[in-house]
Amino acid sequence: MQSLKAGHLDASRWERRLQKELMSLMKEPPPGVEVDGDQAEQNLSLWTVHMKGAEGTLYEGESFQLQFKFSPKYPFDSPEVTFIGSNIPVHPHVYSNGHICLSILTDDWSPALSVQSVCLSIVSMLSSCKEKKRPPDNSFYVKTCNKNPKKTKWWYHDDSV
């Protein structure tokens, strides 16, 4: 007990946690989700996750890329998660610059959540979408926001959409 230090996870524990997360995501990925294992092995703090639009949803046949950035304070600090690449899903919670309005990525983050649970949340967010459209304030937000979506103070009004 005395050996435990305050602050963030020490490097080896941070690494072990991310390594374990990576392994389990590679072994048992949620449907339509695939992590770029080689890239993550090279740099544990930056992952790319490929995501396929689920069958029977508005995004069927599309594929997207998610970027996860982990600070040294992960998992006490939430990961920075954005859509990247040429195809950003058109969704009322996804801005055209890839920023996602999802409460577990900021306010409701818990260190007991994981990359896996974030992926599942995003898959379900896309799957439950009834109309493909951008957030109404998209252009204003994209022009004025900080590069880091975690710097945005989001108003989470409805998580069911």
Add this chain to the structure above:
Amino acid sequence: MDSEDETLYDEVDSGNESSGDEVDFPMEVEGNNPRERQSEDDYPFEVLSTEEIVQHMVDSIKEVNMVVEIPATTTRILLNHFRWDKEKLMERFYDGDQEQLFAEARVINPFNRNSQVINRPKPNRRQSTSGTEECEICFTVLPNSLLTGLECGHRFCMGCWCEYLTTKIMEEGVGQTIACAAHGCDILVDDASVMRLVKDSKVKLKYQHLITNSFVECNRLLRWCPSPDCNNAVRVHYVDARAVQCKCQHVFCFQCGESWHDPVKCHLLRHWIKKCDDDSETSNWIAANTKVSQYNCNRYDEEEAKVARGAQEKSRAALQRYLFYCNRYMNHMQSLKFEHKLYASVKEKMEEMQQHNMSWIEVQFLKKAVDILCQCRQTLMYTYVFAYYLRKNNQSVLFEDNQKDLESATEKLSEYLEREITSENLADIKQKVQDKYRYCESRRKVLLEHVHEGYEKDWWDYNETDSKPNAMARLPVIEHPARPNNN
């Protein structure tokens, strides 16, 4: 002003006797004897230092625990939930649904630890038969004894708890409402657990500050002294828009925390301050570019506004009117800011006069004059806020006459204080200054009493206080699930 009468406090001050100590609030407290203060018009209050605030919090918990037998840590969370209103807590505790009460306050019911009425996530123990358990945060397998948790049953290793709490306290500045580390669990971490799990004394100290601050902020009967660098709080018996004076000498309104602002009411002052903030750019420009005659008149000429035709002229007239009152308000505020300079110069004069064979007593009138001058300026300053919102009627005309009287008397007094005083003219000056400040004092009293009477008899009508819509307010309101609020 100070009274040693402690009977008023018997109900809340449990004194210094330490009982079987059910309360283990982990802050060190010095014993003390709070001294009661009283404002001139019988509004009892008390100034508390940081240590006294903590003592007060501990006393409040003890008091509830004498009636309700639950852990002190739970009591603190419950009391905080009810904004430290003991009566409300007791009422809900005995009359309402207790299960619901504990759920709302985000603690496990201490009488029924197994109940899980609310949909709180079930702890999923990754427990093996070998007496080890995996921490869900760092994924380390550890002996059961190294994992711990709250009553909700979510267990993590001590190291992860410590890091989790440290992040919440140091980075996010959360003290009172740190939830369990499990996702979706809203059970609050009690203070004893925080103090047990956090090792760094800097973090502990910050946590104590956060807790004390939230105690003061949510306790209706407490208010931090708004003076910068002052760590005292003022405690009252009931909330009212009354003047209280901190030990640092600052006098403020208990209800709104602004400097004491008689005769204007808190809500109008708040509206005014917001207006000044919103319009500061415009008014600064205009003030710099327009010459407004000062002191010749305290009443804005409404006729000018009446002839204004067309939207542009009207808005210009409205702005002129605002500037008229704003200028006078700012003038007095500005003069008050130089208060300390005035005191310094008067002190010099007094010393000089004492060297010319005048007694200490003989020269005290000067200090008294400055005191009264400052009081008058403070009152006058807020009369312009009052007047800005006031709608014209017979009483408002009388009010403006009173204001005018006080205004000119105050400026006269100010002038006298700037005059050279020699041993030859001393007697004469002294007489004049004393007459003037007595006059000022009486005029100030008359003005305030008249406004107060108006409040009682409902004489005062106000102009619209809804501020004109600003650019933001005119934007359409978008019903949108994901509206970012960038700042």
